Amino acid sequence: MTAMLSASQLADRLAHDAEAVCRHYLSAGHRAGNYWVVGDVANSKGRSLYVHLSGHRRGRWTDAATSEYGDLLDLVRETCGLVDFRDVAEEARRFLNEPHSDPVSSRRDNTLGSQPVDRPAGERARRLFRMTQPLSGTLADSYLRQRGILRASLHAALRFHPSCYYRDLASGRTSSYPALIAAVTDQAGATTGVHRTWLDPDGDGKARVDDPRRALGGLLGNAVRFRFPVHGPIPVMVAGEGLESMLSLSHVMPGMPTVSALTANHLAAFRPPTGCLRLYVAADADAAGRHGIEGLSRRAQALGILPLVLTPELGDFNEDLRRLGPDRLIANLRAQLAPEDASALFPA
Incomplete structure (x- = not known):
């Protein structure tokens, strides 16, 4: 029985x-x-x-x-x-x-x-994303605002689930928490996976569980995409690891197409879009981050794309945004961008 x-x-x-x-x-x-x-x-x-x-x-x-x-x-x-x-x-x-x-x-x-x-590997992810609601005004929107990311609701890739299923892998116990849901997509814009960030119901950051962030579905080669045009080439873009770190870059560089590959291993395997000429690789300042930078840089060079590295002053770009402020983050980025990109993103 x-x-x-x-x-x-x-x-x-x-x-x-x-x-x-x-x-x-x-x-x-x-x-x-x-x-x-x-x-x-x-x-x-x-x-x-x-x-x-x-x-x-x-x-x-x-x-x-x-x-x-x-x-x-x-x-x-x-x-x-x-x-x-x-x-x-x-x-x-x-x-x-x-x-x-x-x-x-x-x-x-x-x-x-x-x-x-x-x-299909992404069917469960697509079903979950269909069950979400718009981000604006939700607990997930508030969570990102607390992280210094003020315009997250403008990104179609981000949604909110008020009661997302969570299972503790060690004990087998099941529960549910509100969650920030991010769509992982391929180059054609099709959803292949999702990333979930479970949140504290009282608005105190992430949920108090062992692993409040998990991804599922087809992640390899794909990413969460921000500011990507529906049609046409993408000559310059930024690719990096963590969701909040890349959202921080998108916040201060709203004209730059940006992707979050979610982990260093997936960053190394990211597939740049056709027509890309310069690829800025932004990764966390640790050993795994260096692995992601090196792997994606080699992939870009093999495709004839110029890889350029963006480095934070602190641990990651969200930490820079929160602790140093947007003006300091912009100044640090301006110094690392190619002159034509710096002048286009941050006109005098």
Whole structure:
């Protein structure tokens, strides 16, 4: 009987049948020793994602390409494109109440019989973004204003969710918090993922949880985009890591197309748009940030794009904005920009 099991109990039951779960939801993969190996949570062919099939970590999975991880309940959620925990639990209970003794017959059925099911990686992200509301006047707008970002509601990529599902990966406990939602898009403007920042309901910064920021969906090569024109080339732009850091740059350089790749690894893999001539790479002042700068700079040079680095005075550009003020941040940026870009953005 699985109807009354908690989230952690459901995860444990799924882990007990870890290989059957993998064969059912990740049928494009295969067993390799004590692991199930597959391309990603969209059931693509490849070797990026691996699931532990034995030992004390049985049922835990990691995607080396995206840094996503979780247990098998998270895997069910991702592969099925579910948003509400109630739907995730119902799917897990349905699986657990069905026989799965035959590894071949346990593969998910479809019209092609033996072909893996095509589950787009960003479907859950797109569904979540459709459930959001405009940012202006919300708790998320207030949160960003407290961070010195005063015109965030002008960005179509930013939205608000009043009660976004959150699951603690260690305990399995579920809850919900208001959240700032940012759309991750590809070069064509299609939403491939989302970034969530869970917020304290009383307006005191981020929610008091272990990891108040998480991304999901197709992140590799894509980004959260600000001030990007719908049509035409983008000869000059800025790419960087953190959402608030890049929003800070967009705040003081409203005429500059800017993207947040969310992490240093994803920054290194960002795909600059066609027609880009100069790419300013802005990253946090740490080892991971340097990795992102170097990786994206090499990619830009290979495409014939001139990479130029922007560095903050403090830890990141949002810290510069909050602690040093917009005028000091503008002066620091003006000194690092190419003369033609400085004069266009900050006319005398």
